[in-house]
Amino acid sequence: MKSTRILAFIILLLLFAVTVVTALTVDDLRLVNAVKNRNIATVRTLLKQHADPNAADIDGTTPLIWAAHNGDAEIGKLLIAAGANVQATNRYGVSALIEAATLGDAPMIDALLKAGADPNSTYGAGESPLMLAARTGSITAVKLLIDRGANVNGADEFKGYTPLRFAATENQPEIAKLLIERGADINARSRRFEFGELKSASGGALMERAEGGMTALQYAAREGNIEVGKVLLAAGGDVNAPEPQHKFTPLLIAIYNGKYDFASLLIDHGANVNDGSLYMAIELRNMDTYSNRPNPPETDRTLTATDIVKMLLAHGADANLVFDKTPPQIQTQGTVTVPAGATAFYRAVKAADLPVMRMLLDKGANPSLAIKNGGTPLMLAAGGGPARAQEEEVVDKAGRADPIEVMKMIADAGADINAVNDQQNTALHLAAQRGSDKIVQYLINRGAKLDLKNKQGKTPAEVAPKRTAELIAKLTNGSVSIENSAGAVQDSPDVAARAILEANCTTCHNLDRVKTKHFDKESWQGLIESMRDKRGGPKDLSNEHIQVLADYLSKTYGPAGK
Structure with a gap:
């Protein structure tokens, strides 16, 4: 009984405690x-x-x-x-x-x-x-x-x-000034260098992971924060400080991110204009020429990429600067890396960017300066880029200038038409391999030699894929007029058209695989048009060619049901 009373008392105490705590x-x-x-x-x-x-x-x-x-x-x-x-x-x-x-x-x-x-x-x-x-x-x-x-x-x-880094990224010039006055290290670097720290105006990222650090001025350049940039520069921020891995200077970072007004500020404060920025400005101006991403906005606050190209050249940028390694690239779907040894002029040719090409030539760009494999700007324009299978039609894709106009500017500037690369290929070899009648005809008219042999012992005519009668005529007889370049050999349009199709179509289906489908003329025409419109398709194939070829194929192989 006593123990029962004690137990009851304990329970009451616990209940009271819970009530109090609650x-x-x-x-x-x-x-x-x-x-x-x-x-x-x-x-x-x-x-x-x-x-x-x-x-x-x-x-x-x-x-x-x-x-x-x-x-x-x-x-x-x-x-x-x-x-x-x-x-x-x-x-x-x-x-x-x-x-x-x-x-x-x-x-x-x-x-x-x-x-x-x-x-x-x-x-x-x-x-x-x-x-x-x-x-x-x-x-x-x-x-x-x-x-x-x-x-x-x-x-x-x-x-x-x-704290100074945060003031720089948030564009707080008064805070930055106060921090510096109170002893902040103007050139202190962040401890780690991550992918996201070098953003890009096109939405891309560096190809390699970087380690190292960035200064407050580099962060301000990345964001385009001009007001805080002025404070940092006035206080002695290193205008040419590179980050350790890719050697990106504040100027290169600003241009990479499309912050052209900030780039102008840096140039006015003595930034080294031969840090790769000229190449990068042309890269950003022509991003859409070889990627599936659009160009970044053409205009920053007031300036454009074109303005920066002009400014860089006016401040002594070397138009013939050769990169000693693969230039920093923006990795996007479809990117083809320009090889080591490329110059700003080579990049402009890649984009068929005639205005920039002219600026560079006026500042002494060498139109014959080759990349490390011996490829020249003329070879690139003719279809012989360093990764031809991937770059084919890249100049056409740019939509800025016809390849003939590009080559004419290069040739008129004194480029050697018959220069050879490390495989002893000439521009004519590469154009013939590409199967471009217009370009082949142009090169022949400018004096391209037909008898030069590459390392395989082949002449331009011998590397042409299933050359058409017209193409053979061009390679063996320089008297063929350029007016006939789009019309093929007039007495055999079906043969010429089919040869052009097969010679130029690198990504579409082979005709031999589809000829047994027994398409009618409209079906053949639709198929050929779709082939032409694909990247790597036969751009030299005219609508007249398509009509003739569709008629020829439907008669030869029969329409559906036969």
Whole structure:
């Protein structure tokens, strides 16, 4: 009986304890909720009733952290006066000072610092209140933190970002100026160099993963933040500082990201214009010539890629600068890397960019300067790029100029028509292999030799794929007029048309595979047109050719049902 009474008493005590704890929890949450709802009158009442100012929400967020989150400095001061812990953090590591700094809330920051909050406390990967405040543009908040001992060169643990880096990326020139005045290292580098740090205006990324670091000026260049860029340059930011892996300078980064106005600022401050920027400006101007992505916006704030090309040349950019490695590329679907040894002129030829070609030639570009495999700009225009099977018709695709116009500009500038690459192929060899009647005819008329042999001992005529009667005539008789280049041999249009189709179509089905389908004339015509429209298709095949060829094939192999 005695033991039963004892057990009953214990149960009553436990029930009382649970009731008390529940009541306390409800009371404590009343304060949290009042602060959340920004109800200062209720907060005052609860604090007078001795509510615990450090009672935390379910995730550990105290009333003071909530007050800082809401930007309620008056409530924050009430909580501090009631004994709130200014160093408390929730389960995410966020303190009241972190919240206040994120908002740039100077009154709250001041109250917290006076109450003993640590200005060098961090959260997450090591972001400090000063880093967060630097983003906001609140000069007062930043001054308060620095005056209380915040480290102006403190870096986060993961990427080594400093307060100055955040000011640069968020375009906060006054903050950047203050940080520099208080001792920030103008040329400090981030600890890690990630894919995303070199963004591009076209949406691409570098081909190789990079390691290393970037300076505040490089970050400003990436974002095109001219105002903060001026502050950094005036304070002695290194205008030519390269990142370690790809040697991207601020100028190259600015152009890579389509920030042409920032690029102009850097050029005016003495940036090295022979860092690859000329090539990159032409690259960005002509992105659509060999990728499935559009060009980045032509105009930045006021300047275009063309303006930057002109500016670079006017400031002494070497039009014949040869890259000693594969130029930095933007990796996009369909990209074909321009090989080592390419020049800005070679890139302009690749895009059939006649205006830029003319600018470069006027500044002394050598039209015969070859890449490392001996390929010349003329060979590229004629269809003999370094990866011909992938680059075929790339000049046609550009939509800027006919290949003949491109070659004419190159030849008129003094290029050697009969130059050979490391396989002893000439431009005529490559054009014949491509099967382009117009280009072959043009080269012959400009003096291309028909008897030169490549390393395989073949002449241009001998490398032509199933050459048509017209093509043979051109390769063996330079008197064939250019007016006939699109009409083939007039007495045998069916043979000529079929030869042109088979010689030029590198990606479509072989006729021998489809000729047994017994298509009618309309079906043959549709098939041939679709072949012509494909990349690598027979662009020299005229509508007249298609009609003649469709009629010939339907008669030869019979329409459907035969």
